[in-house]
Amino acid sequence: MAQQELLLNVIRAMERAGLEYMLTGSLVSSLQGEPRSTHDIDVVIVLRSEAIPILAQSFPWPDYYFDEQMAREALRLNSMFGLLDQRGGDKVDFWLLTQEPFDRSRFARRCTEEVLGVKAFVSAPEDTILAKLRWCSLSGGSERQFRDALSVYELQFTSLDIPYIEEWVSHLNVEQYWQRLRKEARPLEW
Numbered sequence: 001m002a003q004q005e006l007l008l009n010v011i012r013a014m015e016r017a018g019l020e021y022m023l024t025g026s027l028v029s030s031l032q033g034e035p036r037s038t039h040d041i042d043v044v045i046v047l048r049s050e051a052i053p054i055l056a057q058s059f060p061w062p063d064y065y066f067d068e069q070m071a072r073e074a075l076r077l078n079s080m081f082g083l084l085d086q087r088g089g090d091k092v093d094f095w096l097l098t099q100e101p102f103d104r105s106r107f108a109r110r111c112t113e114e115v116l117g118v119k120a121f122v123s124a125p126e127d128t129i130l131a132k133l134r135w136c137s138l139s140g141g142s143e144r145q146f147r148d149a150l151s152v153y154e155l156q157f158t159s160l161d162i163p164y165i166e167e168w169v170s171h172l173n174v175e176q177y178w179q180r181l182r183k184e185a186r187p188l189e190w
């Protein structure tokens with residue numbers, strides 16, 4: 001239950017701070033595909049300096065470790081920073097939205113889903129698949145990342161925008177993983 005509580009706290013804190021955000025990563029692939037255990041929550045955000053103290057106040061020591069200076073440095077470098085729930089060991093990675101075309105595209109396509117009874121912005125299924133295939137490629141063929149992409153594809157098949165995925169497959173240089181996914185997939189068709 002600790003991770004669910006952390007997720008709800010993170011969503012509420014981002015909303016209080018007026019931040020645009022998108023949940024992504026294994027948490028979202030578990031919502032859109034086959035559920036699996038993960039100890040991290042990945043969030044893409046548009047961070048503003050005035051929001052950092054609001055986030056810090058939302059996650060006080062000793063229950064949480066939130067380093068305001070690291071958040072400010074991430075803003076300066078347009079990188080990422082983290083939050084650790086010291087009670088349960090779960091963590092949140094806040095990834096700052098970059099100017100990279102795929103990041104911009106997927107952020108623009110984010111959708112609203114109910115997560116633990118709360119409406120939240122999440123990555124669209126097509127972008128979840130693409131991001132997982134990209135992580136698979138960057139990690140040298142991670143089977144976990146590939147399986148996450150495959151399960152989202154199989155469960156979301158009837159509503160996927162395949163031309164959109166195929167357009168990005170070549171830009172992201174993940175053709176081999178996309179071809180393998182299409183070959184191995186056993187889509188659920190309703």
